[in-house]
Amino acid sequence: MRQSMTGFASRSGETAGLRWGWELRGVNGKGLELRLRLPDWIEGLEPLVRAAAQKALARGNVQISLRVQGGNEDGAAELDEAVLTRILSAMARIEGAAAGQGLVLSPSSAAQIVALRGVLSSNATPADVAPLRAELMAAFAEALTEFGEMRRHEGAALAEILTAQLNEVEALIAQASEAVEARREEQAERLRGQIARVLEQAQGVDESRVAQELALIAVKSDVTEEIDRLTAHVGAARELLAAEGAVGRRLDFLMQEFNREANTLCSKSGSAALTQIGLTLKTVIDQMREQVQNVE
Template identity: 45%
Template sequence: MSIASMTGFARANGAVGEFLWTWELKSVNGRSLDVRCRVPQGFEALDGLARQVAAEFLKRGNLALTLGVDDVASRGRLAVNRPALDQILALMKELDGNVAAAQPSLDGILGLKGVLEIEVPQVDAELMATRQRAIEDGLRQAMCELDAMRRREGGRLREVVFAHLDEIERLTRAAAACAGAQPGQIRARLESQVKELMPDGIAVDPDRLAQEIALLAGRADVREELDRLHAHIGAARELIAAGGAVGRKLDFLCQEFNREANTLCSKASDLALTNIGIELKAAIEQLREQIQNIE
């Protein structure tokens, strides 16, 4: 099972006679599945269906669905309201000669409120049901296309994430090699500091010096942090290989990566290990940015 990105776009359209419909779906990153649906008046019942279909295909992401319709037949045509026109003509005849006024023009009469009307044909229940089924089929088609696009993007993310994990592993091995030289460096640095501070002719107890070196080496020991980093790298690779909605788990692993890298930097007793720790934190941040887009 592959991983999927949370970013995608899909469109589906169709027609039932002169009735045209279009679905547009857009998804972006989100902590959970958040669906927003915009439908024209008269199609409000599709909101619940849209949420149900989205839950069948997606686990996480902010999803916006928009339905547009254009019923050519329902645009209507202009018609004269004969009863209203007859009333107006009768009043004009009745008032003719009693009121000093110019004869009204045809466009003036037609411009009176209620004389011209738009006739909208009625849609029977069977035709409405046919349109509804076509729109519902289109929704599933668009959702399939969106899911396919998110999975294609997930395939590209998979390669990017593996590359970042390889870099983190390389830096972890470099940190292990650098940390292996720390006890000797600590001893040499401590002996040098003792020589500078102690007056000439006064010897330092070798046993006490060995105790101090052991204490400092223990505080600077980063083997546990490096072992956990290796374990986290393996766990991340297994999650990606397993596929599915693993984004949350990978995000949690990134937090653990950061915790170990921060501890490593705080324990580092030389510049080389500190620099590796900084590079490691940068690589982990790059990994986290990519993981934020995984479902």
């Protein structure tokens, strides 16, 4: 089943006097990029989260965040005097260095300093984080499952849209084939007229040479190969949509091939009807490419 790279999931709970909440957000990306925002005091949590996410996901820009707060109602937290002292000392050195360079820094507010990591610490932080880590990972596994289900739901919707667009492309290819057949006699008549005019107006012209040149023009305006390749691309796209695993990159490459053939079709069309079909085809292909960007 196809998966989108877009998704969201969350889980929250309370344990050991702490309130916690997981949040996962995903958007499209070229590969798998994980952005983790986790409390650094829960030792060993990050590698477990990263390994679980890498096992479950193949592509996407995914942000995973965990917030842990004191479970008491007033959210009481203690000021870490050692951390505060180090931060204020560092700020003083920075301001001194800036002044030495003739720079004036804007003053920092108490609220900004308090918001810095480590300045406030929860008085409910457990000494042994192993039980908390185990419970958090169990909840994360549930959130990751929910995240995957949402991505599959979005992927199913994407597959339906892309299938409808492929049907439209297929119909346009059929119209192009009909337009080529309708154009064939018109082109032949035009070529016969061109040969006759050249032979009438020029003396000593090598008729075989003229015929070769006109035949070359006819070959250059033939779009049979482009139509055949477009038909093959439709089949390949349908196979990728039905395949297992991440196929987004291959679909994106295929969209480039679709677009190349449509461009060539337009440049070689030789008729207003076929040009219009080619332009419509390019529009549908562009719409497909936008959707493909979200396929895992």
